[in-house]
Amino acid sequence: MSRVLVIDDSPMLLELTVRALTAAGYEASGAQDLAALDQKLTEGPFALILMDVNMPEMFGDDVVEYLRKQKGVTAKLVLYSDISEQELEAKVKNSGADSYILKSGGLEGVLGGVMGLIGAPALNIPKAPMAAGGRKPRILIVDDSEMTARIIEADLVSKGFEVHVADTADKATKIILKKQTRPDLVLLDVRMPNVNGEQFCRFIKSNSLFKGIKVLLCSGENVEELQRICREAGADGYIPKDAVMGSLVAKELMPPGAE
Known part of the structure; x- marks a missing residue:
């Protein structure tokens, strides 16, 4: 299964990330708040959930505990942020998240991080010829x-x-x-x-x-x-x-x- 859920309150970043993952062959979707997150969880299990750390109504590391303890989610839970790597590592450790991805790595960093955690999608995605x-x-x-x-x-x-x-x-x-x-x-x-x-x-x-x-x-x-x-x-x-x-x-x- 290659289903990925992206949680981010920025509509632009959410759309770009979902588009990049979809183009790479993942079944990707997005949520901007807890209500949308709960709705997405009813649609079936995900292999990985990517969560922005700093959002107005919730923090990504708090959502990790919510998903694990209250929702029983078994997906890989990944924090995503532009805070320092040291601070992000600490949040992963304290929250029990599986990993993190730095926003500074851009879309390529997201794709590489997701592939490293759940593998490449099974779909046959055309790749560019070598120069x-x-x-x-x-x-x-x-x-x-x-x-x-x-x-x-x-x-x-x-x-x-x-x-x-x-x-x-x-x-x-x-x-x-x-x-x-x-x-x-x-x-x-x-x-x-x-x-x-x-x-x-x-x-x-x-x-x-x-x-x-x-x-x-x-x-x-x-x-x-x-x-x-x-x-x-x-x-x-x-x-x-x-x-x-x-x-x-x-x-x-x-x-x-x-x-």
Whole structure:
């Protein structure tokens, strides 16, 4: 069984974490408060419950005792927080939780922690092809919407990509200039303040240093407008924002003839 329950009072973090776990193949769901938690527990047992430590109406370490003693839950109980690791270790020990995951590790840290505790899901999840040198393919998401960028990041991380995020062209340029972070592909929002995606695409494609970097434009524009911008900016392709990001990007990076 690969059912995971995430408890967090932040709607954005809750959605991102559940999306990342679901994309990785787990049957994941979320709860923001005790009432929602109790409702989820009636839907069947979970293999792991991930709990934010600091929430308005309850603390994650108190919920551990509630779940063990009052609800008889046998799932792995994991505390999740951005407090110091030493303080988190102490809370795990005092509450009887099974483990902890640091929020500073991001979505990749959550996925790694969950897999380490309950194993990889049984589903067959497509993984990214390896890039040159045997490393993970590297993708840079450039989007001024943090929510959009993090949702796309969650999907791509779960599929085995190394992902970097920038909300401006200036930050993206710094990432591209460093050899150790230079991406294989840039997923570029068209509509951004200051330097827009069309201008930034031209910058990448006109610089011989960045030869080999693919650029996919990502936008909510209609298809005809996206095709025009793509053609005039020299992009390698485009993805409507409502498309399934992970599968399309994986296909774009897959070597010709590969299954």
